[in-house]
Amino acid sequence: MRRVITVTVINQSGVLNRVTGLLMKRQFNIESITVGHTEQPGRSKMTFIVNIDDERKTEQLLKQLQKQIDVIKVHDITDKAIVMRELALVKVMSPPHARSEINSVIEPFRATVIDSGKNVVTYQVVGSSEKIEAFIDLVKPYGIKELSRTGVTAFTRENQKTPSQQLSILK
Numbered sequence: 001m002r003r004v005i006t007v008t009v010i011n012q013s014g015v016l017n018r019v020t021g022l023l024m025k026r027q028f029n030i031e032s033i034t035v036g037h038t039e040q041p042g043r044s045k046m047t048f049i050v051n052i053d054d055e056r057k058t059e060q061l062l063k064q065l066q067k068q069i070d071v072i073k074v075h076d077i078t079d080k081a082i083v084m085r086e087l088a089l090v091k092v093m094s095p096p097h098a099r100s101e102i103n104s105v106i107e108p109f110r111a112t113v114i115d116s117g118k119n120v121v122t123y124q125v126v127g128s129s130e131k132i133e134a135f136i137d138l139v140k141p142y143g144i145k146e147l148s149r150t151g152v153t154a155f156t157r158e159n160q161k162t163p164s165q166q167l168s169i170l171k
Contacts, residue, residue: 001051001052001053001078002031002049002050002051002078003048003049003050003051003052003058003076003078004047004048004049004076004077004078004082004084004152004154005047005048005049005050005061005062005065005074005075005076005077005078006045006046006047006048006073006074006075006077006154006155007019007045007046007048007065007071007073007074007075008038008043008044008045008046008071008072008073008074009043009044009045009046009068009070009071009072010042010043010070010072011037011042011043011044012070015044015070016035016046018068018070019046019065019068019071020033022064022065022068023048023050023061026057026060026061026064028050028051028052028061029050029051030048030049030050031049031050031051032047032048032049032086032129032151032152033046033047033048033049033151034046034047034150034151034152034153035047036153043072045155047151047152047153047154049151049152058076062074062076075156077154077155077156080156080157081156081157082154082155082156082157083154083155083156083157084128084129084152084153084154085126085127085128085152085153085154086126086127086128086129086132086149086150086151086152086153087124087125087126087149087150088124088125088126088132088135088136088147088148088149088150089114089122089123089124089146089147089148090111090122090123090125090135090136090139090144090146090147091115091120091121091122091144091145091146091147092120092121092122092123092139092142092143092144092145093119093120093142093143093144093145094119094120094121094142095119096118096119098142099121102121102139102142105138105139106123106125106135106138106139109125109127109131109134109135109138110125110126111123111124111125111135112124112125120145123135123139129152132149
């Protein structure tokens, strides 16, 4: 099963290597990884997508990650309400006569043109992994010259009050 795990760490040299090394030693394949600064200085958040077929292995991994010196928090957010996004840059073969056709085909994806050359256009598309895959499949017939994907980044949604909870607050 695909698990989404977030790890908040102290932003120091070698932390990424230690965390990914732990996953490698346990023979977990990392499908996606992103790392970036958080709102707190000196801290970074890692988001991993890993395939784990056993609940006990998931618990074991979470405990072992939490034991790491530079790790502050570990969360498996797979079963929670989450916001997940990925970014892709796709360089598509696009002679001038085909550009309007390509642009109309990709319009529903809200992709943006970020660079344009004589016979190539580079698009940026942001969304779920499924949306990125669908976009790639759609432009593939035109010829993909180059493709780069960031990997998934995610966090949990804020708890939202149900309508009945909101009414009781107003009383």
